[in-house]
Amino acid sequence: MKPIDVQVTSDFICPWCWIGHRKLQQAIRDSELSVQPRLVYQPYELNPQMPQGGLDRKAYRTAKFGSWARSQAMDAEVAQVGQSVGADFHYERVLITPNTRQAHRLMQFAQKHGDAQQVDVLYESIFFAYFSLGEDIGQIETLTRLAHQAGLDSSVARSFLESEEELDALIARELQAHSEGIASVPTFRINGTQVSGAQPAHVLAAVLSA
Template identity: 50%
Template sequence: MKSLDIEITYDFICPWCWIGHSNLKNALKDAAPGLTAKLSYAPYELNPSMPRAGASRKEYRTAKFGSWARSQAMDADVTSAGRKLGLDFNYDRIDVTPNTRLAHRLLAYAQRVGDEKKTEALFEAIFSAYFSRGENIGTLEVLVQLAVAAGFEVQDVRDFLGSAQGEAEVVAKELEAQSLGVSAVPSVRVGDSRIGGAQPSAIFAAALRAALDVSSTKVGPTA
């Protein structure tokens, strides 16, 4: 059984991170049978100065892209791309662009104490809560509910998020990503290679095969 480390640098308000993650999972399932992939997640805040309470999405996006009409056109493109993968983007339900620091701290907690299946379930659940149901994933109560649904203990999650734990860890990982040249997300490290953007499954599959070939070469013959 071959194994491969894969690190996904992401932000929860990035729709292409959700789409890219889905493409990566399809590549792992269809193009790399017999591969044991260890997925890890590295935070990257696209809006590190966003108020903790978040901001009106319409006002924020209008200011960022010059008009609400342009933002809506971009949302339509994302919705179409997501639909092909079975991902529901319901932008009409989203009122707030959240600060994602608390959500990143929660995923750091999940990776620290949970198994990969729980972490994966939570990662997906946070994206779905925001993009499909329009929930404010910058709030404690929403995140606690998502964590419990993914299998984590409610009081442990509350205690963690109610403290300063994970804060320095998130900041350190973001600085590390920047030092490695990451300036946009998603960014996926497959073995020693880094892939930027929500690439199609075929691109990820090729990267997986190349990484496995390199891994086999490094191991070399045993006799």
């Protein structure tokens, strides 16, 4: 059988993207497909104008949501939902809201030079590094280490990130997402059917099995 194509459009500072990915993985397991789906990860920067070094998260979130207390309440809600899918959020460790372009570029590199398992491991590890460990995923040093841990050639990955190689292609993919009407993340496109948000696993499983 031909594998199902699943396009995952997300951003690494979006907690619901991590939760949604965990639900997608559960849906794939529940569907018991004879052939594993072919996942393609598409970039979507929620904050494309974020400074390269990121911003202090408390200051950024306070300005965005009106108060730090409101931000903390939202974080607590996310952390509770995350527990249900095994996504471990430790917001007390997250000090920076990073620029995610380099993280997306690393995924671009992995999908070109790595195998499916390495790509999936890297995708998951970037979320874990940020939300669980509080690491700055906008830094090349952090991303290079994650590439190595995923089994990729870290020296080649670093050289790629330090260059502007395929940067135009990344921007073009983001513009394509907007042109296709994707206005929020996560968005899953499963064999052409678009599903927005971190939907329950059974919803995604139904689309996978359709």
